[in-house]
Amino acid sequence: MTATSENGYYVRGADDEIIGNRVLDAGASRDIANNLDHLEDEMGQAWGNVCGTLGGGAGLTYWELSSASTTDYVGFSQLAPIPVFLRVRSADITTTRLVVRLRCYAASAGTVGFYVALMPFDPSGRRTVAPPFDGSSRFAQFGTSSTTAVEALLTVYAGGLGDSWMVPWPTTDQNGNAAEVAVFMGQVEVWGVTTGPLSRIEAFAVREFVG
Amino acid sequence: MPATVSQRPLNVDSRSMVSARAVGAIEWQAVANAYNGLVGMGSALIPMHAPSISYPSDDIATVRFRVWPRYACTHRLWMFTAGGSGTSTFTDPSGGTVAFTVPASGSQFVAHVEAITSRTGAEVTLSPSFHAASAGSLVLQSFGCFEIPRAVLAIGGSDLAAADCGLEPATVRSGLPIADDYAGAGLGFAARELDALRDDARRCGLFAWASGGDFLVALSGSFAPLLQTSPFALGRMLYNGQTTAKIQCAAYAASGSVGCSFRFTATSGASVTAVCDSTGLARAELAIDCEDLAASDGRRSSRSDAVLVEGNGTGFVESVTLGEGPPSSSSSAGIASGALKRALPRFGRGPLPEFMSRKRRTR
Numbered sequence: 001m002t003a004t005s006e007n008g009y010y011v012r013g014a015d016d017e018i019i020g021n022r023v024l025d026a027g028a029s030r031d032i033a034n035n036l037d038h039l040e041d042e043m044g045q046a047w048g049n050v051c052g053t054l055g056g057g058a059g060l061t062y063w064e065l066s067s068a069s070t071t072d073y074v075g076f077s078q079l080a081p082i083p084v085f086l087r088v089r090s091a092d093i094t095t096t097r098l099v100v101r102l103r104c105y106a107a108s109a110g111t112v113g114f115y116v117a118l119m120p121f122d123p124s125g126r127r128t129v130a131p132p133f134d135g136s137s138r139f140a141q142f143g144t145s146s147t148t149a150v151e152a153l154l155t156v157y158a159g160g161l162g163d164s165w166m167v168p169w170p171t172t173d174q175n176g177n178a179a180e181v182a183v184f185m186g187q188v189e190v191w192g193v194t195t196g197p198l199s200r201i202e203a204f205a206v207r208e209f210v211g
Numbered sequence: 212m213p214a215t216v217s218q219r220p221l222n223v224d225s226r227s228m229v230s231a232r233a234v235g236a237i238e239w240q241a242v243a244n245a246y247n248g249l250v251g252m253g254s255a256l257i258p259m260h261a262p263s264i265s266y267p268s269d270d271i272a273t274v275r276f277r278v279w280p281r282y283a284c285t286h287r288l289w290m291f292t293a294g295g296s297g298t299s300t301f302t303d304p305s306g307g308t309v310a311f312t313v314p315a316s317g318s319q320f321v322a323h324v325e326a327i328t329s330r331t332g333a334e335v336t337l338s339p340s341f342h343a344a345s346a347g348s349l350v351l352q353s354f355g356c357f358e359i360p361r362a363v364l365a366i367g368g369s370d371l372a373a374a375d376c377g378l379e380p381a382t383v384r385s386g387l388p389i390a391d392d393y394a395g396a397g398l399g400f401a402a403r404e405l406d407a408l409r410d411d412a413r414r415c416g417l418f419a420w421a422s423g424g425d426f427l428v429a430l431s432g433s434f435a436p437l438l439q440t441s442p443f444a445l446g447r448m449l450y451n452g453q454t455t456a457k458i459q460c461a462a463y464a465a466s467g468s469v470g471c472s473f474r475f476t477a478t479s480g481a482s483v484t485a486v487c488d489s490t491g492l493a494r495a496e497l498a499i500d501c502e503d504l505a506a507s508d509g510r511r512s513s514r515s516d517a518v519l520v521e522g523n524g525t526g527f528v529e530s531v532t533l534g535e536g537p538p539s540s541s542s543s544a545g546i547a548s549g550a551l552k553r554a555l556p557r558f559g560r561g562p563l564p565e566f567m568s569r570k571r572r573t574r
Binding site: 038046103 | 428
């Protein structure tokens with residue numbers, strides 16, 4: 001069994017004994033490492049889970065496209081973007097995957113299109129101009145002509161996160177004093193187009209999937 | 212050297228940990244980094260949702276959310292989009308306030324940081340409040356709360372529900388012995404904290420929703436759905452063969468409500484009913500699907516598990532929350548306590564595990 005000597009201390013494999021310390025075999029080491037890696041995979045958060053209300057007076061029930069009979073992508077009224085803290089898996093891989101669930105309804109048999117966009121976090125509020133759909137992995141698109149509610153699952157990737165995605169927030173250091181942490185933040189937005197009467201979204205959920 | 216929480220955690224690559232090869236310090240640096248990252252990475256405590264809340268002018272109202280926070284969090288980010296008119300005020304559970312004005316265009320986004328005055332890793336009720344504009348109104352279009360990631364953790368501690376339990380990376384540096392005997396140091400500390408981290412590194416919030424003011428949602432004399440659709444929910448998969456996860460369900464009936472109860476039913480089959488106590492809180496544990504790592508979207512059986520939320524009684528519903536709680540909230544993941552320990556060596560003094568033999572090198 002080969003031992004590696006580093007500054008007088010020996011890191012040994014199985015079947016050997018370290019003076020003053022116990023042996024840590026490769027199998028146990030692998031278990032610890034794999035467990036931590038798996039826990040990180042499974043910490044995918046539910047960043048937003050939006051459901052319409054039944055009744056409640058004049059409360060929100062669902063979200064309609066703000067204009068009917070339009071060929072331009074417009075935002076859904078009263079459906080705010082969902083901010084997300086984005087995670088990168090390593091220094092070399094700058095992607096994260098979000099699973100978006102939309103439950104949608106078309107008011108008529110006319111074609112309705114939706115797209116989901118992952119954009120850098122914008123603290124100034126909801127945009128009024130739709131981000132141009134560029135077909136990149138940060139956009140996911142689907143359409144429906146069904147007057148029955150349909151559900152779509154869209155996977156959106158955040159690739160090449162750069163400085164524009166970094167947002168500073170106050171936090172605390174190891175001594176309990178004020179500190180600042182810079183984190184990647186984005187927001188998931190839904191935009192729609194209809195060539196017919198008003199159509200709507202009944203549910204909108206965003207969760208992180210690392211896997 | 213402090214326990215830095217990296218926003219770009221190093222890949223924990225176990226492929227180099229093979230028999231007949233020494234496990235080097237470089238592997239353990241990645242493990243220490245991943246451990247600290249998991250403890251301090253933050254979470255979605257109250258997922259963004261569309262509350263059914265509208266307050267008339269000068270109304271002061273508090274909304275109670277039953278949540279399952281992580282102790283490592285020192286600051287929370289409250290985010291909401293407000294409609295209505297005039298200048299209103301939001302007060303966080305620690306007493307911090309922010310005033311905001313809804314413009315003529317109709318909506319204003321607010322992001323407010325709360326400096327937590329009473330940290331906890333146990334189930335708790337958070338009560339943010341709003342004071343609607345004295346000459347205007349307030350409509351909440353979206354609402355949510357995130358636990359902000361930490362930059363640095365305090366070293367040591369033994370209970371993730373009561374201390375940072377940071378692991379000092381310098382203690383796994385090349386040239387040092389494999390330490391075990393003191394908190395916050397060495398891979399022995401990481402190994403001992405694995406079980407606790409399994410319970411702490413969870414999906415704190417899966418769904419949240421609230422109603423209030425002019426938009427309070429009424430309960431009827433028999434169980435009826437509160438929402439137009441069932442919210443999507445998916446738990447963690449923590450060990451081989453697991454197909455379900457246990458989540459915590461909570462609901463508050465508004466003050467003055469009588470004889471209320473809530474029922475939570477998963478698409479996957481489980482159902483549980485909880486009766487409100489004297490404070491209006493109803494609590495229950497429900498089994499839902501856990502993640503399927505073989506599926507590209509994590510869904511089990513190619514369908515989204517969802518939780519139908521129904522209310523019953525005389526009164527109104529104030530809030531509903533679903534989430535993975537700490538062990539004190541009943542089992543958060545249903546994993547056997549020994550499952551993760553089975554292959555871990557026992558460090559420090561004491562007998563060696565059976566699979567390890569004590570051999571002396573012959574010279």
